[in-house]
């Protein structure tokens with residue numbers, strides 16, 4: 563069958579997760595950078611979000627679904643453990659990060675800097691400040707979660723780690739979140755270990771968001 567095609571801007575945390583997952587599985591793919599709401603994306607995602615994927619006649623949207631397909635359709639190390647307990651814990655952390663951490667840390671806080679929508683293009687301070695208390699709590703929870711083994715689930719890499727990593731990486735690049743991350747030593751070490759992986763280096767987005 564044709565090669566997989568992964569479509570989406572490289573800076574997107576969800577696109578990056580999908581590309582890390584493919585690299586960890588050793589799955590070759592065609593990469594098509596594209597912003598949300600462009601024709602290539604709209605052709606697959608009913609709401610124009612990235613990433614999207616194509617494999618032969620299969621078209622998929624939602625990073626979790628794309629990662630599930632890559633994990634199950636190809637040989638290579640399992641990104642979700644086969645045992646029910648490990649699999650459920652991976653789902654727990656993916657869901658928690660996607661429904662709580664991403665909305666606060668990425669959509670509210672980081673977007674407040676990167677796509678502020680203010681008249682003069684300056685950071686949206688109200689939006690940024692509004693995210694800080696929840697971020698503080700969330701990063702403390704994540705720090706405790708990786709404190710034991712260095713991973714969110716079990717003692718080796720899973721999709722839960724891959725899904726979290728890009729967000730934690732980007733949080734090191736903005737002022738308030740950088741300070742919060744520095745206080746969370748286990749989470750900082752988690753980012754450092756993920757950065758050392760070949761899959762992460764091979765997919766690192768050029769260029770990263772500008773440091774403030």
Ligand SMILES: N[C@@H](CCC(=O)N[C@@H](CS)C(=O)NCC(=O)O)C(=O)O
Nearest residue numbers: 574575576598611612613624625626
């Ligand atoms: N739940 C989706 C979220 C995808 C998502 O929000 N992608 C962002 C980029 S990181 C996007 O396309 N934003 C544009 C928009 O929401 O209009 C997934 O996991 O794939």
